[in-house]
Each structure stands twice: as C-alpha cells, then as structure tokens.
Amino acid sequence: MSDVLIRAKNLSVGFQIGGGLFNKQVLKAVDNVSLDIEKGSFFGLVGESGSGKTTLGRALLKAAPITAGGAHYSDGEVDYDLENITKEQLKDYRKRAQLIFQDPYAALSPRMTVRDIIAEPLEVMKLTKSREETDARVREIAAKCRLNLEHLRRFPHAFSGGQRQRISIARALVSAPKFIVADESVAALDVSIQADVLNLLKQIQAEMGLTFLFISHDLSVVAHTCDHVAVMYLGRLVETAPTRKLFEAPRHPYTKALFSAIPSLDPDDRGSAQKLTGEIPSPTNQPSGCKFHTRCPFAIDHCKRVEPTLETVGSGHDVSCHRWKELMETEAA
Amino acid sequence: MTALIEVENLTLKFRTDEGLITAVDNVSFSLNKGEVMGLVGESGSGKSVTAKALMHLNAKNAVYTPESKITLHTDTGSVDVLSLKTPKDLNIVRGGAVSMIFQEPMASFAPAITIGKQMVEQLQLHGDYSKQQAKNISVEMLDRVGISDAAKRFDQYAFELSGGMRQRAMIAMALSTQPQLLIADEPTTALDVTIQAQVIDLMKDLVDEFHMGIVFITHDLGVVAQTADKVNVMYLGRLIEEGPVREVIRNPKHPYTQGLLAALPKLDDIDAPLTPVPGDIPSPLERPSGCVFHTRCAQVVGDVCKRAIPVNHAIDDSHSVACHIYDEVPA
Numbered sequence: 001m002s003d004v005l006i007r008a009k010n011l012s013v014g015f016q017i018g019g020g021l022f023n024k025q026v027l028k029a030v031d032n033v034s035l036d037i038e039k040g041s042f043f044g045l046v047g048e049s050g051s052g053k054t055t056l057g058r059a060l061l062k063a064a065p066i067t068a069g070g071a072h073y074s075d076g077e078v079d080y081d082l083e084n085i086t087k088e089q090l091k092d093y094r095k096r097a098q099l100i101f102q103d104p105y106a107a108l109s110p111r112m113t114v115r116d117i118i119a120e121p122l123e124v125m126k127l128t129k130s131r132e133e134t135d136a137r138v139r140e141i142a143a144k145c146r147l148n149l150e151h152l153r154r155f156p157h158a159f160s161g162g163q164r165q166r167i168s169i170a171r172a173l174v175s176a177p178k179f180i181v182a183d184e185s186v187a188a189l190d191v192s193i194q195a196d197v198l199n200l201l202k203q204i205q206a207e208m209g210l211t212f213l214f215i216s217h218d219l220s221v222v223a224h225t226c227d228h229v230a231v232m233y234l235g236r237l238v239e240t241a242p243t244r245k246l247f248e249a250p251r252h253p254y255t256k257a258l259f260s261a262i263p264s265l266d267p268d269d270r271g272s273a274q275k276l277t278g279e280i281p282s283p284t285n286q287p288s289g290c291k292f293h294t295r296c297p298f299a300i301d302h303c304k305r306v307e308p309t310l311e312t313v314g315s316g317h318d319v320s321c322h323r324w325k326e327l328m329e330t331e332a333a
Numbered sequence: 334m335t336a337l338i339e340v341e342n343l344t345l346k347f348r349t350d351e352g353l354i355t356a357v358d359n360v361s362f363s364l365n366k367g368e369v370m371g372l373v374g375e376s377g378s379g380k381s382v383t384a385k386a387l388m389h390l391n392a393k394n395a396v397y398t399p400e401s402k403i404t405l406h407t408d409t410g411s412v413d414v415l416s417l418k419t420p421k422d423l424n425i426v427r428g429g430a431v432s433m434i435f436q437e438p439m440a441s442f443a444p445a446i447t448i449g450k451q452m453v454e455q456l457q458l459h460g461d462y463s464k465q466q467a468k469n470i471s472v473e474m475l476d477r478v479g480i481s482d483a484a485k486r487f488d489q490y491a492f493e494l495s496g497g498m499r500q501r502a503m504i505a506m507a508l509s510t511q512p513q514l515l516i517a518d519e520p521t522t523a524l525d526v527t528i529q530a531q532v533i534d535l536m537k538d539l540v541d542e543f544h545m546g547i548v549f550i551t552h553d554l555g556v557v558a559q560t561a562d563k564v565n566v567m568y569l570g571r572l573i574e575e576g577p578v579r580e581v582i583r584n585p586k587h588p589y590t591q592g593l594l595a596a597l598p599k600l601d602d603i604d605a606p607l608t609p610v611p612g613d614i615p616s617p618l619e620r621p622s623g624c625v626f627h628t629r630c631a632q633v634v635g636d637v638c639k640r641a642i643p644v645n646h647a648i649d650d651s652h653s654v655a656c657h658i659y660d661e662v663p664a
Contacts, residue, residue, distance in 0.1 A: 048525040049496070193375070195609035217526065219526070219600070224603055243603065258527065263530070265597070266558060267559075276527045
C-alpha cells in the first residue's frame with residue numbers, strides 16, 4: 001500500500017503576468033509543494049479559491065507549466081519525470097492520467113451524443129481498432145457509471161446534473177487511466193445527488209484500483225471520501241495528514257478556521273465558532289513570512305518575518321506553522 | 334407579530350413550446366416582520382421562481398392562476414403584488430419595499446458602471462434624494478457591511494472587488510433603500526466557506542438592526558440552520574414541509590426532508606456512509622401524478638401516493654407536512 005504513484009518535490013508553478021519588458025511579474029500559483037500520493041488512495045486537496053489547488057492538480061497532469069522542482073509518476077509499468085517528459089511519453093501519460101471537471105454543464109459538447117462523448121478519447125488516442133471494439137468499451141464503461149443504452153443515443157441537454165457528471169466520469173474512465181484528478185467534481189451538484197456521485201467515485205476506485213486526487217473546497221465532502229488530506233493556502237501546503245488525524249486534531253490555525261467556518265446543522269449552535277477575518281491576499285502581492293499571518297489570530301512578529309517550513313506532528317501528519325506546538329500545549333491546558 | 338407578506342395558493346406555469354410547464358403548484362405561506370424564512374430544495378424545485386413571484390419578476394411567459402394571491406403589508410398599506418402592472422406601480426416591490434440579492438454577484442452588477450453610480454441610481458429611483466445625499470447613504474451603507482475604505486470602493490467597478498466584497502456591496506445596495514422584505518437567492522453559494530461565514534454573520538446583524546423579513550433561498554441545510562427561524566421545503570414546485578428550523582432539522586417528517594438531511598456529509602461522524610436520495614428530480618415536463626415525490630420515495634405507503642396529491646397535515650401548531658404517511662393524522 002505504500003507504493004507512491006505521484007511524488008511532487010518542491011514543485012512550483014508560476015505564470016508570467018504583465019506584458020512589458022521591464023514590468024514582468026511572476027505570479028506563483030503553486031509554491032514549493034512536496035507531496036506523495038500513494039497508489040490506490042483518495043487524496044484530498046482543500047483550500048479557498050485562489051489557494052492554487054486547481055493549478056497543482058493541473059501541474060500533476062502536465063497541463064500547467066512546472067517552473068521549479070518536479071513531479072514523478074510511477075505506476076509499476078512506466079516511470080515518468082513530468083518535468084522532462086518526452087512527447088511520446090506524454091501521449092502515453094494522457095491515457096494514464098485523466099481529469100473530471102467541476103461543471104457538468106460546460107464540460108460536455110451539446111452537439112455530440114453521449115456515446116460519441118464517451119468514445120472520443122478512445123478515437124483520439126487510437127486505443128481501439130474497430131468501431132465494434134469502441135462500442136463495446138463505451139458500453140462497458142457506461143454500465144459502470146449507471147448509464148444505459150438508451151442514454152447513449154441522447155444528447156447531454158436531456159440529462160440532469162447528476163447524470164451529466166456520470167457521463168463526464170465515464171469519459172474520464174474510458175481510457176483505463178490509473179490516476180484521476182477530480183476538480184470540484186461534486187460542487188455543482190445538489191446534496192441529494194452529490195452523495196450518489198461520491199459513492200460512485202468510491203466504488204469505481206475500489207473496482208478499478210484507481211488513485212484519485214480529489215480537489216474540493218468542501219471539507220465535509222473531503223472528510224467522507226478521502227484517506228489523506230492536504231490543505232493549501234496561497235500556493236503553499238500548510239498542513240497534510242491522514243483524514244482522521246486532520247479532522248480529530250488539526251494543527252494549523254488555517255485548517256482550524258476552515259473547520260469552524262462550516263455552517264453547523266445545529267440551529268442552537270450559532271456563531272460560537274471562531275471566524276476568519278479578511279480574505280485570501282492576492283497572489284501577486286503576497287505577504288512576507290508566513291503567508292497566513294495577515295488573517296491569523298495567533299500571528300506574532302516572528303510570523304511576519306520568517307516563513308515556516310513543514311514540521312512533522314505525527315506519522316504522515318505535517319504542519320507548516322511556527323507556533324503549532326505552543327498552540328497545542330495551550331489547547332491541552 | 335404582523336404578517337409582512339402572505340402568499341396564497343400560488344400556482345405559476347410557464348408557457349413554452351412544449352406546452353404549459355408547472356413551476357409552482359399551489360404554494361401558500363406567510364412571513365412576519367423580522368423573521369427569516371429558509372426556502373430549501375434542489376435545483377428545479379421552484380424556489381427561485383417562487384421568490385421572483387414575490388417581486389412579480391418572472392419572465393413574460395409566466396402564467397399565474399386566478400387563485401394565486403400575494404399580499405405585501407408595508408408600513409404604508411397593503412399591496413396586491415400580482416395585480417401590479419405598470420413599471421411605476423411595480424417599483425414598490427422591485428427595490429422599494431422589497432429588495433433582492435442574487436447568487437452571482439459578478440453577474441448582478443453592470444460591469445462598465447461603477448458600484449457607486451449603480452447604488453446612487455437605484456436610490457434616486459426609489460427615494461427623493463439629491464445626488465450628494467444618495468452618495469452619502471451609499472458610502473455609509475458600504476461601510477456598514479464591512480467594506481473598508483468605502484469612499485474609494487464607491488468609485489470602483491465590480492471586477493476590482495473580490496467575490497466576498499462584491500457580495501457585501503450587493504447587500505449594501507439591496508439594503509440602502511431600507512426594504513421591509515429582503516429576498517436572498519443563494520447569496521453565499523458562490524463564496525468560500527470562510528467568506529460565507531462572514532456574510533452569514535453580517536446578514537444576522539442586519540436583521541437585528543433593520544428588523545426586516547428575509548426569504549433566504551438555499552440548498553444548504555447548514556446555512557439554513559445558521560440563519561433561518563423557519564424553513565419551507567420545496568420539491569417540484571410544491572411546498573412539502575414547513576416548520577420552525579429546530580423542528581424541521583431535528584425532527585423532519587417528510588421522506589424528502591429526511592433524505593436531504595441524510596445525504597449531507599456530516600463532520601461529527603466521517604465514517605457514516607453517505608445516503609443519496611435515489612434517482613433524479615423529474616423534468617417539470619413529466620410531473621409525476623399524485624405525490625410528486627413518489628418516484629424517488631423509499632417510504633411509499635401504497636397506491637395512494639401515485640393517485641392522490643397529499644394534503645397538509647399539521648404535526649403541531651407550526652409544523653406541517655404534505656405526505657400520505659400522516660393520513661391518519663387529521664388534516
């Protein structure tokens with residue numbers, strides 16, 4: 001179980017903004033992130049919008065430029081260095097790593113039948129030899145995603161959000177990938193349907209032995225689906241831990257704040273939580289020291305000057321905060 | 334407590350190429366001053382259409398049945414909302430006594446006009462203010478909703494503000510005319526949880542301060558639990574359960590409400606399996622007969638669910654449910 005499928009090491013993704021010769025600025029969307037995604041795991045990535053979670057997901061798919069550091073993919077059959085991947089290798093990597101998008105309304109072409117949508121990756125990547133083979137493969141995957149033959153003949157507009165998301169999932173799965181990035185894949189769905197899609201993803205993962213990077217802003221969804229969670233803030237990894245540990249004993253003030261911001265279902269438990277003030281700073285104008293110090297209720301002078309590094313709290317649990325030990329002791333007292 | 338708005342037998346259909354589509358089916362409720370009502374349901378349940386009906390704001394192809402009646406009781410008298418015709422008459426429910434906050438704050442501001450200009454425009458439309466007065470009120474309101482440097486923001490465009498900031502500006506604009514009823518359509522759905530928490534707090538403060546009634550539309554039961562006094566649950570255009578927030582959340586009676594609560598991932602028990610409500614909400618073109626929920630209901634009691642529309646059963650004074658399970662309870 002401890003096989004690592006994806007290993008990112010000091011990975012950074014930057015985008016150049018500003019057109020001029022002299023006022024070029026680099027926006028660091030992902031900054032020095034290291035993480036291991038184990039084979040067969042459901043790895044959660046959480047953070048507010050602007051935290052860099054989508055960009056990190058894309059970098060691991062080799063769909064965003066890696067500007068520093070690197071990432072490795074190794075599934076036992078092949079071994080790719082994503083930074084220096086060759087064209088041939090990249091073609092193969094596209095089969096092995098797939099993406100499920102957030103908005104099932106925007107992700108499906110309205111002019112293609114569901115069959116054609118699901119078959120497209122097979123045709124583009126030339127994975128099947130005949131139309132019969134393609135059809136058989138499409139039907140097999142469609143059945144896994146609970147779509148029937150009747151559905152395959154129709155166009156996406158005839159489907160509800162949950163069904164559309166199942167179509168997107170089928171398309172991602174059809175090339176038999178090993179690694180899937182699910183970017184906010186249930187955020188656009190109603191709760192009653194969301195549970196259904198989450199259960200489907202879990203079931204498929206178990207059946208096909210897939211590894212998921214599950215990007216979400218919703219901590220309660222992550223808690224229920226992921227084995228391991230990484231929390232991002234302004235392009236940095238601030239805390240990473242096995243799900244249970246993170247939810248039982250979060251150590252970073254940002255993680256704690258994210259938890260307490262979740263609206264409680266108990267009508268008598270109103271406003272008891274400690275809330276974050278302010279908003280996530282612009283990535284072009286990042287704070288010095290610890291990026292979170294502008295919103296952190298525990299920030300001291302040291303936090304403004306020195307950037308914290310990831311420290312180990314327990315097995316698999318790392319946190320990037322100068323004061324985590326101190327805060328843990330005060331909490332215990 | 335006096336009723337602020339009363340909705341009686343509201344039935345609303347849309348004329349389309351495929352025939353008349355029922356969006357809201359015989360919905361009645363009332364809301365008092367200073368009360369927050371959560372209107373809950375999944376997409377397609379008719380919650381937004383119901384809210385828009387309160388402002389007589391639905392598209393031209395909307396058809397209201399003659400029995401439908403919406404009465405707004407303002408400080409200056411009662412208004413029969415659905416009988417309003419001319420834009421001048423409609424002003425009272427469109428920004429006058431009733432204001433609305435939309436889900437997508439980026440889409441609800443004009444992109445090429447400054448925030449301030451838009452705020453001044455609507456203030457002058459609804460009140461007898463000079464430009465300077467309107468500006469002062471606007472800046473004060475921006476400040477009140479927690480926008481720092483309000484005077485500077487006043488001259489900025491919507492794209493220069495972050496999502497949370499825009500939603501605050503939207504709230505400031507909606508409240509600057511001092512409405513008695515505020516309709517908030519998924520006001521926090523597009524926001525991050527941390528910002529959502531801030532906006533919820535802000536809205537709670539504003540209710541206390543301005544003592545207005547709020548219709549809070551959301552699909553998030555957690556948000557409802559945090560904001561509402563009472564809850565109306567809608568499914569395919571029907572009101573299927575209503576009651577005080579504590580009652581509905583702790584003691585849900587309708588199988589659909591129970592299903593919604595069970596489908597919610599809970600943080601206190603992360604190992605509990607997620608139970609979806611089976612199936613999808615049917616298309617409004619193919620409304621199921623009898624109880625509209627019977628196609629997805631796990632607790633169908635018999636043929637009656639397919640045949641008869643369930644009537645409202647009172648569980649107690651304030652909690653009622655429309656479901657055949659409770660048929661032995663006197664209606």
